[in-house]
Amino acid sequence: MRILVCVKRVPLTGGKMVLTADEQSLETRHLGFTISPHEECGVEEAVRLVEQHGGEITVLTLGPPEAEEQIRETLAIGADRGILLADGGEEWDPQATAAAIVAEAGDFDLIIFGNESADSGNYQVGIRVAHALGRPVVTGLKGLSIEDGRARCEQEVAGGRDVYVVPLPAVVTVLEGINLPRYPSVPAKLRARQKPVEAKTPERPSSRLEKLRLVVPPGQGKQAEILGQGPDAAPAVVEVMRELGVA
Amino acid sequence: MAVLVLVEHGEDELSRQAIAFASGLGEVEALAIDGDASGWPVERAHVAEGMDSYAPGAWARALEEVIDRVAPTAVVAAGTNRGNEVLAYVAARRDLPFAANCVSLLAQDSAGGASANGGESLTVTRVRWGGSLLEEARIHSSLPLLSVAPHAVPAAEGAGSPEVETFTPELDESDLLVQVAEHVDEVSTGISLAEAKVVVSGGRGVGSADGFGIIEELAAQLDAAVGCSRVVTSAGWRPHTDQVGQTGTKVSPDLYIACGISGATQHIAGCKGAKKILAINSDAEAPILASADYAVIGDLTEIVPAITAELRKARAP
Ligand SMILES: Cc1cc2nc3c(=O)[nH]c(=O)nc-3n(C[C@H](O)[C@H](O)[C@H](O)COP(=O)(O)OP(=O)(O)OC[C@H]3O[C@@H](n4cnc5c(N)ncnc54)[C@H](O)[C@@H]3O)c2cc1C
Ligand SMILES: Nc1ncnc2c1ncn2[C@@H]1O[C@H](COP(=O)(O)O)[C@@H](O)[C@H]1O
Numbered sequence: 377m378r379i380l381v382c383v384k385r386v387p388l389t390g391g392k393m394v395l396t397a398d399e400q401s402l403e404t405r406h407l408g409f410t411i412s413p414h415e416e417c418g419v420e421e422a423v424r425l426v427e428q429h430g431g432e433i434t435v436l437t438l439g440p441p442e443a444e445e446q447i448r449e450t451l452a453i454g455a456d457r458g459i460l461l462a463d464g465g466e467e468w469d470p471q472a473t474a475a476a477i478v479a480e481a482g483d484f485d486l487i488i489f490g491n492e493s494a495d496s497g498n499y500q501v502g503i504r505v506a507h508a509l510g511r512p513v514v515t516g517l518k519g520l521s522i523e524d525g526r527a528r529c530e531q532e533v534a535g536g537r538d539v540y541v542v543p544l545p546a547v548v549t550v551l552e553g554i555n556l557p558r559y560p561s562v563p564a565k566l567r568a569r570q571k572p573v574e575a576k577t578p579e580r581p582s583s584r585l586e587k588l589r590l591v592v593p594p595g596q597g598k599q600a601e602i603l604g605q606g607p608d609a610a611p612a613v614v615e616v617m618r619e620l621g622v623a
Numbered sequence: 624m625a626v627l628v629l630v631e632h633g634e635d636e637l638s639r640q641a642i643a644f645a646s647g648l649g650e651v652e653a654l655a656i657d658g659d660a661s662g663w664p665v666e667r668a669h670v671a672e673g674m675d676s677y678a679p680g681a682w683a684r685a686l687e688e689v690i691d692r693v694a695p696t697a698v699v700a701a702g703t704n705r706g707n708e709v710l711a712y713v714a715a716r717r718d719l720p721f722a723a724n725c726v727s728l729l730a731q732d733s734a735g736g737a738s739a740n741g742g743e744s745l746t747v748t749r750v751r752w753g754g755s756l757l758e759e760a761r762i763h764s765s766l767p768l769l770s771v772a773p774h775a776v777p778a779a780e781g782a783g784s785p786e787v788e789t790f791t792p793e794l795d796e797s798d799l800l801v802q803v804a805e806h807v808d809e810v811s812t813g814i815s816l817a818e819a820k821v822v823v824s825g826g827r828g829v830g831s832a833d834g835f836g837i838i839e840e841l842a843a844q845l846d847a848a849v850g851c852s853r854v855v856t857s858a859g860w861r862p863h864t865d866q867v868g869q870t871g872t873k874v875s876p877d878l879y880i881a882c883g884i885s886g887a888t889q890h891i892a893g894c895k896g897a898k899k900i901l902a903i904n905s906d907a908e909a910p911i912l913a914s915a916d917y918a919v920i921g922d923l924t925e926i927v928p929a930i931t932a933e934l935r936k937a938r939a940p
Contacts, residue, residue, distance in 0.1 A: 391886050391910020393756050402756075413853065413870040471720060492723075494869070496751055496758075499723040499770075500711035507715035512801045515679075515708050530807075531704075538677070539805040552870040553863030556856075584720035584763045588746065591757040595895070600902060600912040606921035607929035613901070614933045616917055620899060622821045622845060622878050623934055 377431035377522070377544075379422045380484040382477055382501070383415040383450060385443040386494045399589040401467075411446050413552040414490030420557035421520060421550060422488055423454035429522060432456045434484070438463050438476050444573055451568035452560035458573035467496065469583040474504035476578045481505060486527065489549040491516045498585070506547035513547040514540045518554050624649045627695035628665065629686055629709060632658045637701035637771075639664070639778035644771040645699040646779065647728050653785065654689050656682060664783035669693075673791050677705065678802035683712035685792040690766070697745065702770040710768045721768040722760055725749045726775035729759060750775075753869030753892035774896070814848040816865065822876045824850035824867055824894070828883015828905065828923055832860040837927045838882060844934040850874065850894075852884050868893035882923045886911025903927065 387404040394403040422433045433455040437443045440463060447458035461476050468476065481487055487509075489502030506513030519530030519537070522544070529540040529548060560568070603612040617623030626649040630638040642665060645651050653665040660668035669692075671685035686709060690698060698713065700706035702724045714721035729746040745767045751758050754772070762769075816822065823842040825835055835849070842849045850867040851860070867874055869889040875896035882903045884890060891914050894900065902915035903923045912918050919926050 389752070389755075389888050391888065391913065393752070393888055469720070471714075471718070474715075494752065495756075497724060497753065498721070499707040500714060500721055503708065503711040504715040507712070514801055516704055533806075535806075535811075536809040537807040538803045539807060540801055541804050542801055553856075553866070556859060556863075585722055586761040586763060588759040588761055590751070591748070591759065593754070593757050597913050598915065600900075600915040600918040602907075603901075603917050603919050605919070607925045609919040609921070609926065610929035610933040613917075613919060613930050614937060616901070617845070617878065617934075620878055623937070 377425060377429050377486065378484045379425060379431060379433045379486045379488065380481055381415070381418050381422050381433065381435050381450065381455065381488045383411040383419065383435060383437050383446060383490070384493045384495070385409050385411060385437060385439040385446045393592050395590055395592060399591070400587070401590065409442070409445065411449075412490045412492075412494035414492070414494075414550055416557050417552050417554050418488040418490055418550045419450045419453050419455060420555045422486075424555065425486070425520075425522060426454070431485075434459060436461065436477060436480055438468060438473055440465060441575075447573055448568050449560070451571045451573075452565045453558065454564070455571075457571055460573055460575045462575065462577040464577070464580050466580065467587065468580060469585040469587075470496070470498040470500045471504065471584055472581045474501045474508065475581070477501065477505050478508045479578065480576075481509060485544045486522075487511075487547045489547070491549045491551050502547055502549040509545075509547070511545050511547050512542040513549070514542060515549040517548050517550045520548060520550070520554065624696045625652045625666075625693050626650065627686070627689060627693055627698045628653050629682075629698070629700040629706060630655050630660075630663055631701060631703060631705060632656070634701055634703050634705075636778055637703055637706075637773055639780070640774070640776050641699050641701040641706070641771045643776050643779040644725070644728075644769075645697070648697050648699075648731070649695075652689075652693055652695070654686055656685065660785065660787050662782045663785055664779045664781050665785045668785040668787045670787060670789045671792050672789050676803040678799050679705070679708045679712050680798035680801055681792065681794050682709045683716065684794055684798045686713055687716070688790065688792050695766070697767045697769060700770050702772045706770050710770055714768050717766075719766055719768055720762050720764050721770075722747055722749050722762050723770045724772035725769045726757065726772050752888065754895070755869070755888040755892050814846065816848045816850055816867070816872045816874055819848035819874065819876050821845045821847035821878045821880070822850045822867070822874050822894070822897070823847045823880045823882065824852070824884060825855060825861075825882045826852035826884030826890075827854040829855065829860070830883075830924075834924070835860065837924065837931070841880070841927050841931045841934075844931050847876075847880075852887075852890050881911055881915070882927055884911055885909050886914055
């Protein structure tokens with residue numbers, strides 16, 4: 377089975393969102409980078425499917441050259457090769473992102489996306505890619521198994537699970553919780569350095585969903601009332617609970 | 624000019640929020656999938672009949688038929704799983720931009736207006752990072768597709784008396800290729816995290832799976848649900864169903880108690896709907912203090928059992 381997983385490099389923000397002066401992006405000078413937990417689970421799911429059925433995993437990202445770091449991390453989990461599409465230093469809108477992915481997505485049996493990207497959360501790239509390729513897509517999966525050329529896909533819904541069965545080749549989008557990703561071993565990290573990563577530079581079309589500026593929502597920067605230090609604060613806590621009507 | 628809203632039976636509150644949002648763009652017409660549409664507070668309701676189990680392609684086809692009939696100026700849905708999915712289908716099929724999880728409308732420019740691309744455009748504010756950041760975005764399209772972030776606007780109230788028109792969408796096989804084939808019931812045990820009045824949540828500071836014993840005891844005293852941070856689920860101390868945050872469950876209790884949780888924006892994205900937040904943290908500088916209403920500084924392994932004991936004492940006859 378040939379599987380493609382699409383991941384997006386995003387900053388690992390801490391307790392506060394800080395913008396650059398031009399309000400076009402987050403201030404990332406002191407931040408690390410990662411991919412969405414949904415996408416991490418997507419990579420893990422691909423590795424498990426290949427462990428079970430055999431095959432090969434390609435990981436694709438559209439991002440800055442530094443996104444090779446995120447590709448290498450997925451190669452350490454068990455992916456086989458990477459594709460790094462250079463974004464030219466600007467975020468692409470979801471239509472353009474999907475088009476760039478479609479150009480690379482020809483002959484995979486399964487393409488795995490996150491349900492939504494961590495930063496822009498457009499909820500659509502996977503569906504657009506599936507449509508362009510004429511393949512079925514099931515979104516928001518919390519369970520996936522492949523049998524006889526079909527994907528059995530499970531969504532968590534009120535009161536239980538909805539099950540979809542679609543023929544391969546197919547596209548799925550997954551949610552964190554579908555599995556518990558493994559941590560890469562040190563030898564796996566070393567092996568990952570030797571795996572191939574192909575770099576390409578697609579042309580960026582103009583944005584039809586155009587980011588004008590980012591805004592930090594109000595409500596950050598409260599000042600908590602300190603009820604006390606250590607266990608001696610317990611009576612004050614219970615007092616507050618009573619006032620709130622929960623104790 | 625009409626705005627078309629996809630309403631979902633069973634998601635009445637969020638659908639009414641979508642209607643309220645859409646009313647800022649024109650007279651609202653609704654598309655409902657089967658069922659009784661006579662109560663939606665809109666001018667006209669189109670009801671797609673004979674739609675069996677959920678198939679996103681079929682819902683999108685129904686929406687496209689109404690779009691072609693009504694020629695709306697915009698299409699709006701609630702930012703639910705289905706709302707976002709169906710709009711993304713329409714967006715993909717018609718090669719239109721789609722802005723997910725909008726919170727407000729900023730400006731509408733007609734053809735030749737301020738739009739950089741020369742055509743028509745609509746400017747909105749939408750959420751990023753699960754609500755931790757906002758984006759002002761311009762949608763370059765004569766038919767903007769928008770979903771509305773949950774609880775961004777108050778719901779449209781009251782019972783309407785729409786003109787109801789039923790129709791049977793013309794579906795082809797490909798519209799039904801992706802369709803719910805089976806529903807597996809799962810009995811949920813305990814108090815639902817999403818609906819709990821009180822949530823006692825633990826983070827890395829709890830230290831281990833066993834460390835959650837004191838969290839569970841406090842939760843039991845308060846009839847609360849137990850939550851946790853992502854560090855906890857990644858370590859395998861708790862199941863992912865307990866995770867609160869951007870990629871976990873969004874909670875809105877009267878009181879959220881965060882024990883040994885630093886307050887990363889992605890965690891706060893899941894609990895900022897709480898009326899009050901109490902942080903228990905050994906670090907008086909932890910970022911969570913900027914999101915919390917109350918805090919106790921110190922070691923949670925001492926503080927949490929002390930609160931439980933105090934509650935027990937108060938309840939003893
Ligand atoms: C795209 C994305 C999505 C994410 N989604 C989520 C999500 O849904 N939910 C989520 O939680 N995280 C999420 N994260 C991870 C998030 O960024 C943080 O890494 C995580 O929330 C940190 O968990 P924590 O607060 O338990 O751990 P830490 O940040 O390590 O904080 C531990 C805290 O415990 C305190 N402490 C330690 N010992 C004690 C003690 N004995 N008594 C009292 N206090 C103590 C410390 O002072 C510290 O403040 C996401 C990240 C990304 C990039
Ligand atoms: N720049 C990107 N590079 C690779 N994959 C992406 C990129 N942007 C989005 N995706 C994929 O599409 C999914 C959905 O993204 P979105 O539609 O932006 O919410 C993500 O979880 C990724 O799997």
